[in-house]
Amino acid sequence: MKNSAKVKDPDLEFVHGIVQGDEMAFEQLMQKYQQAVFNTIYRYIGSSDDVEDIAQEIFVKVWKNAKKFKAKSKFSTWLYRITVNHCLDYRSKHRHNPVSLDEMTAHGKVPESLQISENHDQKRKVALVRKALSELPERQRIALVLAQYEGLLYKEIADTMKISVSSVESLIFRARRALRTRLTELMK
Amino acid sequence: MKCSQVQRKLSAYLDGEVADKERKVIEEHIKTCTHCSEELASLTELGTTLEGLEGIQVPAYFRTHVTQRIKDQISLQIPVIEKIRRMVFPIAATAAFVISLLFGNYIGRSLYRDVAEITPKESSEIAGVFGLNSLSEFPGGSLSDVYYNYVPGGDK
Numbered sequence: 001m002k003n004s005a006k007v008k009d010p011d012l013e014f015v016h017g018i019v020q021g022d023e024m025a026f027e028q029l030m031q032k033y034q035q036a037v038f039n040t041i042y043r044y045i046g047s048s049d050d051v052e053d054i055a056q057e058i059f060v061k062v063w064k065n066a067k068k069f070k071a072k073s074k075f076s077t078w079l080y081r082i083t084v085n086h087c088l089d090y091r092s093k094h095r096h097n098p099v100s101l102d103e104m105t106a107h108g109k110v111p112e113s114l115q116i117s118e119n120h121d122q123k124r125k126v127a128l129v130r131k132a133l134s135e136l137p138e139r140q141r142i143a144l145v146l147a148q149y150e151g152l153l154y155k156e157i158a159d160t161m162k163i164s165v166s167s168v169e170s171l172i173f174r175a176r177r178a179l180r181t182r183l184t185e186l187m188k
Numbered sequence: 189m190k191c192s193q194v195q196r197k198l199s200a201y202l203d204g205e206v207a208d209k210e211r212k213v214i215e216e217h218i219k220t221c222t223h224c225s226e227e228l229a230s231l232t233e234l235g236t237t238l239e240g241l242e243g244i245q246v247p248a249y250f251r252t253h254v255t256q257r258i259k260d261q262i263s264l265q266i267p268v269i270e271k272i273r274r275m276v277f278p279i280a281a282t283a284a285f286v287i288s289l290l291f292g293n294y295i296g297r298s299l300y301r302d303v304a305e306i307t308p309k310e311s312s313e314i315a316g317v318f319g320l321n322s323l324s325e326f327p328g329g330s331l332s333d334v335y336y337n338y339v340p341g342g343d344k
Contacts, residue, residue, distance in 0.1 A: 026255075027255075030251050030254060035243065035246055038243065038244050038246050039244060042243065042244040043241060043243075048244055052247055052250065052253070056250075056253055056254050056257055059254045060254060060257055063258050125237070126241055129238060129240060133241070148238055149238075149243075153205070154200070154203070169199070169200045169205065172199050172203070173199040176199050176231060176234060179234060179238070180230065180231070180234050
């Protein structure tokens with residue numbers, strides 16, 4: 001099992017700085033986590049359209065609520081929890097606007113690195129993965145994104161989602177099984 | 189461990205989330221079970237496919253946008269009394285300035301009218317009281333010359 005020994009949270013110093021109104025500490029914390037936050041939102045909502053707006057809301061919330069962070073969990077867990085809540089909130093507001101496969105393969109819906117690629121098959125494969133991911137139940141998708149792409153430990157995901165480790169294991173297991181089935185259907 | 193039990197654990201196994209003892213059991217099982225071995229290969233392949241979904245680039249001015257958004261929100265959160273004070277103060281200062289101008293103008297006009305209404309005789313008497321009659325032939329442009337020209341009858 002992955003090592004989850006308790007060590008001092010390296011981000012606590014930044015958080016204390018933010019509480020004191022230190023903008024530099026906030027900048028450094030953003031620098032450290034902005035990519036992870038962007039990727040998590042992007043992979044979760046399945047579109048690049050509102051990623052920056054959601055990410056801005058998340059970091060504004062971090063700045064405003066830093067004094068409420070009691071260090072019962074790691075800062076990163078707290079940040080992921082805020083991210084997950086914003087993603088869920090976004091999805092509940094846009095539930096009736098699912099992104100179609102055609103939209104996903106259209107310009108502006110796939111990463112730039114793939115737009116300039118000559119490999120159409122790869123581009124389509126990525127679009128299919130995004131579609132299959134977007135069809136997963138919310139909790140399965142969140143758990144899978146955090147484990148598969150962000151490399152979080154099951155314990156960290158459990159803390160983020162406020163569920164047990166065995167529930168995380170079950171969610172990820174079911175997510176992978178469902179994804180495999182759906183991708184097989186889509187790739188036929 | 190049965191195949192169904194192993195297969196339920198393969199996902200966690202791939203994530204390195206099974207205890208050492210359990211990992212050994214799974215690995216022993218896979219060596220002898222083609223079905224579970226294929227299941228593991230399939231999940232590994234799925235992982236590779238999923239990794240094809242790249243991340244997204246963070247815009248260059250993202251952090252600037254966030255700090256600006258925070259500053260905008262802080263300015264919106266100024267207490268109502270402070271907002272009123274900030275709004276009222278310039279208006280009150282402008283109003284006070286305009287009122288002072290109007291009042292000064294009114295006072296000036298009133299005084300001028302009072303002076304203008306003085307008859308030449310009264311003016312001469314006033315000049316006499318202040319001893320101005322004893323003065324004459326002031327240099328042109330001097331204060332006394334201006335006064336004499338300004339006050340009707342002052343030069344008499």
